[in-house]
Amino acid sequence: MTPNRRELFGTMLAFAAASRLRGADDGVVIPGKRPMILHNDRPEDLETPLQYFDTYLTRVDSFFVRQHIPRPAPIDRAAYRLKITGMVSKPVELSLDDLRKLPQFTVTATLECTGNGRGFYTPKVPGIQWGRGAVGNADWRGPKMGDVLKLAGVDPKATYLEIDGADQGVASTPDFVRSMPMQKVMHPATLLALSMNGETPDIHGFPARLIVPGWDGTSWVKWVTRLTPTAEMSKGFFMNPGYRFPKYALPPGAPAKPAELEVIEGMPVKSTITAPADQAKLAMGALTIRGFAWAGENSIERVEVSTDGGSKWREASMPSPKLPFAWRLWQLDWRPSAPGYYTILSRATDSAGRVQPFVPVWNPSGYLWNGIDRVGVTVEAA
């Protein structure tokens, strides 16, 4: 009995300490943002509550924010310069006007944090414990990366591009630098965006942010200030060991085998239920189950919904277009035949035939969660 009581005391103490700490810095306001799920306030890591996902394009004031290191002070647009160095015939420094003079393109693409859904993995892994809302869909507009690099003349032997932003690590935290295969850099949909839904918010990486449609958010470097073509992939922390996924699945909880970790390129197929809310109480009658689905570089072929825990599935309708890179909204009308508790599931299939799994692959950093989504609701007699 004594050890139990000690444990109980310990737990009570710990709980009291945790409660005090949780209350310590409440009341955080993020200028330009509606109330967001707050994972971290310095630097800001903000998740979009599911009820805001009611439009095809996610509003800037509700778009999620993920930062590894403190964001830079707002960049003076007139003083901004983009350096292109390394394996180029003519190193250049480009102003915003230089970038605006290039042909401008708009790409609609879904941006998802690599760790979206990390909080669902068991056993738990370190990192921001994202739920479903570290994702958003926007119109990104700016010049193609291929056109930007042409101004410096890239050496054909360069197979990777190193991308650095204006943010810098504190203490000895590594700088956030990414390296991307030149083939993806030169894809016509890969942009250096100068706006997002027509806006240029500092918190989302403007005046210039890399857009890598279909790839995980880590590739979408913010506040881009330097591009350096290189002969091989750079070796910074955020390329290795950061943001790698086991080549061969590990038993849940097992340590990573460093030699078998691969850089993440692309995203899996996934759907999310945005309505009704999990554990909602609903009156008997006509209801609509809604959500969105996306599949990296592929497009969404179909979304199936079950209202009985996965016994029977029905195909949802999709009011938005079938496009690569961008999510599709989906919906299904449902009239429950009796009151009671219902488990609603959604399962997406993409244009390459990939199907959302029941059990995503556990991995030591909690990346790429894409399990069949699930909410429970209670339907009450009217």
Add this chain to the structure above:
Amino acid sequence: MRLVVILSLATALSLAFAADQATLERGQKEEGRACLPCHSLRLIHSQRLSRAAWNKELDKMTGWGTKIQDRDALLEYLVANFGDDKPVAPPAMTVDGSAKKQ
């Protein structure tokens, strides 16, 4: 005799309790000193990790430049408060800032 046993147990318990409490308090102080300069505490308090995983995080942060002075106490504090056996707390929400220019 029975009373003596109970009293001794109670004394031992309160000593152990006091020691734990002192360690936890030292750990909390160390958390503020070693972690806060670079990021807010919310990042720590939202985690639920095993002792081994917390230990690894302390190694990682040491590598990234923080100088942890009271490592044992910090580890005890993290495990006691944010161990993988502790329930997950619902995340906080920010206050509406949409009317403010960012």
